Amino acid sequence: MISLHQMAKKKDILCPLPDSYSPKYVEAAWYTWWEKLGVFKPEYNAPGGDISKPNPKGQFVMCIPPPNVTGTLHLGHALTNAVEDTLVRWHRMRGETSLWNPGCDHAGIATQVVVEKKLWKEQKQTRHDIGREKFIQMAWQWKEEKGDTIYNQLKTLGSSLDWDRACFTMDPKLSKAVTEAFVRLHEDGAIYRSNRLVNWSCTLKSAISDIEVDKKELPGRTLLPVPGYTEKVEFGVLVSFAYQIEGEDEEIVVATTRIETMLGDTAIAVHPSDERYKHLHGKMAAHPFCDRWIPIVTDEFVDMAFGTGAVKITPAHDHNDYDVGKRHNLPFITIIDDLGNITAEGGPFKSMKRFDARKAVLQALMEKGLYRDTKDNPMVVPICSRSKDVIEPLLKAQWYVDCGDMASQAAEAVRQKELKIVPDMHEKTWFNWLDNIRDWCISRQLWWGHRIPCYFITIADGSFPAGDDIDNKYWVSGRTETEALEKAAARFAVSPSAITLRQDEDVLDTWFSSALFPFSIFGWPDQTQELSAFYPGTLLETGHDIIFFWVARMVMFGLKLMGKLPFKEVYLHAMVRDAHGRKMSKSLGNVIDPVDVIHGITLEGLYQQLEMGNLDPREIQRAKAGQKADYPTGIPECGTDALRFALLAYTAQGRDINLDVNRVQGYRFFCNKLWNANKFALMGLGNDFKPESTAQLSGAERPMDLWILSRLAAAADSCNDGFAAYDFPAVTTAIYNFWLYDLCDVYLEYLKPVFRGDDQQRAAASRSVLYTCLDVALRLISPFMPFISEELYQRLPRRSTNCPPSICVTAYPEATECVWRDKALEEKVTFVLSIVGTIRSLCSDYFLTSKQAADVYLKCSDASTQDAVRVFADLVMTLTNSHTVTTMVSEQPPEGCAISTVSDLCVVHLLLKGLIDPVKEEAKLQSKKTKLDVQRQQLHTSTQVANYELKVPEQVRSSNTEKLQQLDNEIVKLGEALETIAKML
Numbered sequence: 001m002i003s004l005h006q007m008a009k010k011k012d013i014l015c016p017l018p019d020s021y022s023p024k025y026v027e028a029a030w031y032t033w034w035e036k037l038g039v040f041k042p043e044y045n046a047p048g049g050d051i052s053k054p055n056p057k058g059q060f061v062m063c064i065p066p067p068n069v070t071g072t073l074h075l076g077h078a079l080t081n082a083v084e085d086t087l088v089r090w091h092r093m094r095g096e097t098s099l100w101n102p103g104c105d106h107a108g109i110a111t112q113v114v115v116e117k118k119l120w121k122e123q124k125q126t127r128h129d130i131g132r133e134k135f136i137q138m139a140w141q142w143k144e145e146k147g148d149t150i151y152n153q154l155k156t157l158g159s160s161l162d163w164d165r166a167c168f169t170m171d172p173k174l175s176k177a178v179t180e181a182f183v184r185l186h187e188d189g190a191i192y193r194s195n196r197l198v199n200w201s202c203t204l205k206s207a208i209s210d211i212e213v214d215k216k217e218l219p220g221r222t223l224l225p226v227p228g229y230t231e232k233v234e235f236g237v238l239v240s241f242a243y244q245i246e247g248e249d250e251e252i253v254v255a256t257t258r259i260e261t262m263l264g265d266t267a268i269a270v271h272p273s274d275e276r277y278k279h280l281h282g283k284m285a286a287h288p289f290c291d292r293w294i295p296i297v298t299d300e301f302v303d304m305a306f307g308t309g310a311v312k313i314t315p316a317h318d319h320n321d322y323d324v325g326k327r328h329n330l331p332f333i334t335i336i337d338d339l340g341n342i343t344a345e346g347g348p349f350k351s352m353k354r355f356d357a358r359k360a361v362l363q364a365l366m367e368k369g370l371y372r373d374t375k376d377n378p379m380v381v382p383i384c385s386r387s388k389d390v391i392e393p394l395l396k397a398q399w400y401v402d403c404g405d406m407a408s409q410a411a412e413a414v415r416q417k418e419l420k421i422v423p424d425m426h427e428k429t430w431f432n433w434l435d436n437i438r439d440w441c442i443s444r445q446l447w448w449g450h451r452i453p454c455y456f457i458t459i460a461d462g463s464f465p466a467g468d469d470i471d472n473k474y475w476v477s478g479r480t481e482t483e484a485l486e487k488a489a490a491r492f493a494v495s496p497s498a499i500t501l502r503q504d505e506d507v508l509d510t511w512f513s514s515a516l517f518p519f520s521i522f523g524w525p526d527q528t529q530e531l532s533a534f535y536p537g538t539l540l541e542t543g544h545d546i547i548f549f550w551v552a553r554m555v556m557f558g559l560k561l562m563g564k565l566p567f568k569e570v571y572l573h574a575m576v577r578d579a580h581g582r583k584m585s586k587s588l589g590n591v592i593d594p595v596d597v598i599h600g601i602t603l604e605g606l607y608q609q610l611e612m613g614n615l616d617p618r619e620i621q622r623a624k625a626g627q628k629a630d631y632p633t634g635i636p637e638c639g640t641d642a643l644r645f646a647l648l649a650y651t652a653q654g655r656d657i658n659l660d661v662n663r664v665q666g667y668r669f670f671c672n673k674l675w676n677a678n679k680f681a682l683m684g685l686g687n688d689f690k691p692e693s694t695a696q697l698s699g700a701e702r703p704m705d706l707w708i709l710s711r712l713a714a715a716a717d718s719c720n721d722g723f724a725a726y727d728f729p730a731v732t733t734a735i736y737n738f739w740l741y742d743l744c745d746v747y748l749e750y751l752k753p754v755f756r757g758d759d760q761q762r763a764a765a766s767r768s769v770l771y772t773c774l775d776v777a778l779r780l781i782s783p784f785m786p787f788i789s790e791e792l793y794q795r796l797p798r799r800s801t802n803c804p805p806s807i808c809v810t811a812y813p814e815a816t817e818c819v820w821r822d823k824a825l826e827e828k829v830t831f832v833l834s835i836v837g838t839i840r841s842l843c844s845d846y847f848l849t850s851k852q853a854a855d856v857y858l859k860c861s862d863a864s865t866q867d868a869v870r871v872f873a874d875l876v877m878t879l880t881n882s883h884t885v886t887t888m889v890s891e892q893p894p895e896g897c898a899i900s901t902v903s904d905l906c907v908v909h910l911l912l913k914g915l916i917d918p919v920k921e922e923a924k925l926q927s928k929k930t931k932l933d934v935q936r937q938q939l940h941t942s943t944q945v946a947n948y949e950l951k952v953p954e955q956v957r958s959s960n961t962e963k964l965q966q967l968d969n970e971i972v973k974l975g976e977a978l979e980t981i982a983k984m985l
Helices: 030-037 075-093 108-123 132-146 148-156 172-187 259-264 275-280 319-328 344-349 354-367 404-415 424-435 481-492 510-515 529-534 544-562 594-599 603-612 617-630 640-653 661-685 703-724 728-756 760-781 786-793 823-845 863-870 873-880 918-942 954-984
Strands: 059-063 097-101 191-201 206-208 213-218 222-224 233-235 237-245 251-256 267-270 284-286 293-298 310-313 371-376 379-384 392-401 420-422 454-459 475-477 499-503 539-543 569-573 575-578 656-659 855-860 884-888 897-903 906-911
Touching (some): 030 786, 059 075, 059 539, 075 097, 075 539, 075 569, 075 575, 075 594, 075 640, 108 132, 172 510, 172 544, 206 392, 233 354, 237 259, 251 259, 259 344, 267 275, 267 319, 344 354, 354 371, 404 424, 420 424, 424 544, 475 481, 481 499, 510 544, 539 544, 544 569, 594 640, 603 617, 640 661, 640 728, 640 786, 661 728, 661 786, 703 728, 703 760, 703 823, 823 863, 823 873, 823 897, 823 906, 823 954, 855 873, 863 873, 873 884, 897 954, 918 954
Parallel strands (some): 059 097, 267 293, 420 569, 855 884
Antiparallel strands (some): 191 206, 213 379, 237 251, 237 284, 267 310, 284 293, 454 475, 855 906
């Protein structure tokens, strides 16, 4: 019988390794082979391929934060997927039944905006022109055309998702779960209808939730751009104006930051204890523009010290005023409509745009002599995070989720350590939000999304009064309209034929379906095998910016609807900013497609992408300027592996990651180092090399062989400890240091004369150790760099014929495998390497080339130090290209040596006599010292100018101090070298 991995066509690895590393060459073909092998599926590691059977090695389940179907991934998404893929690959290599479930979000608002723009651009029509049904068809068509873009990007990033389980939040399976959740919560009373103030976006023509509102802090008068207005609008001022008291020659002055809302004033509030206004309690004031008298009421919410101590009350357009209006049973007059225009209640200002009315009302107050003054006023302006419009509080009948009990349970789960949040600094934010939660408005005035499965009841029976839109009794939910009709008939005890149902036009907030994702993807409410096997999951990983939008709501709904937490741990990674610490913004030109970092792109290519987007011409020019400054020659080709490794190495920076894309190129050079190291190692192993069935010592190993194995074991320990603690920089550092500093810089250099030598037993032992290093170190790096590790691993011979077909399902190195740690040996080699560094520094000081092999004398403090160093004389000689290395205690080195102290245990004497011309060398060193003396004097003089500490920025002063220190050190070393040369003349 042919196995699956035999059927899957593998990349040709019989040809020699190309001379240099090429990301395109390395990353070609492996992903499709992995898919065909089925290694991304949980069934691969499940016992007998049965996901229902417990795996003694454990299970790891994680769902992707579903990206919006609207667009493409940016570097923030790349970080998310690099972290998640690295984690799932690690768990998979540990033999656990591992599932990373992909999916995409329908992104209600974002998708509708994009499709509406497309409709207008192509047909000059609005959605209302073509109707709801045709518009939804158009949205689905757009999704089918564009939906694969993100999935293809994820594959380019190497994301090992189980694509057969990919879900879209509006798929029938997930839509069924949404309907079921709504109906259950509505029947339970957790979802209810209420007429209250919502955050209204006039641009989107929809309500949005509290956490979709950005709070822009202003220090005072500020002009802000507002969609739909050619001129910027004034904010951050407090306008005072007077109301005339009825029947009195007296006025009361109020102050407001939103003067246009005075058209909807229905009261003036003063504090009951404010002596200034006690004589006005219960009096009426005349509205200057509307045929309306407004009462003066007393309320303790008024701050007597703010403004005049008298507050205008607009219950229909302000959250605080809403509460006052409820307490005093005031009229709620809506004076701004859904489009942001003044309603008929606004009298002479009817049909004006709200911020045009702001100017007009102010002018009218001046004309009536009621304007008093305008002052700067620090304030917070609510901005729609999606449309950038200024939020308008409007009264709307909407559906709400009562979050109180659910939020308490979610908070308690963390307090009781049932749910772990990493890093734990986010716990404070978690508790603060959940302990002070407000009910969640889930109605959205959109067409694209899950239409709310609730119906308004009309009864054709005169004995029942007509229902009110905000009366919950006249609303019924149902999984189908037939079910809703039956429930309505039962509620009012009438025949179904006497009832007419009208489904709510609104759709649910996109985050409602996202909150169900951990169990809707497995078929809930049906009790499927997958739901039983994979819920609850293991981990939720995402950025800390959606801890409220998504994470808390998943926990709330999981506990409410499933009775279980949806996952055991939450890991929140930092947010990606650009190299300057700025938030990613299309208008800044710093939103980078990860594919452009992987494949490289010219500056002209970046410009073309901007021109194809939706930015206005001014923003395009600004973005181009930003791109030219950051990427004057474009972005070089870095490859997927380098990008992933760089992103994970950056995660140490805390809440934000300032990612310099150019630094990613440094990890591409690291990939090149890996490539060359393996190329050399494969030549050193030879074509006939056959490794032992297990990694075992022969007894012929030299100290350096044992040292590299000890360093390998240390790296494996650091990797596993780092993974367990989500400390990715610790893992990347351990891997990087082993490959670059231990293996390449030391051990491979040490091996060159060994492989050239005649001692075949010694060479064989070293080859076996080298193979073990490659085998283990490639497995260590595989979760981070899946492509290059697979390419190189496939070139290695196998220990046995029944090894797994791919590195990504080969066992991750653990402590039980890597048993070679010897800290005492490592300390000895560290000391010897410090000797090597000292010798190299001396050679550099005296401009010795690699062709000038010097004699080295190591003066040791005692016999035991001499014995320890002598063992590694061959290492010192190899790494320093020395002619001879002699150790001594009581003997004296010959004359003509340069001298440098390693420590109190050892002094290096480098014999220069015969290698250099003392006269020429003295002239060369003196010339260099003279130049440095001049540079130092110039720099020192620049630091002595008047008011240097005040005039020169701190960063420049710090740099100057550092440069002076470096120059001083170089001058001292040159002086010492000149003294040595003088003795040779």
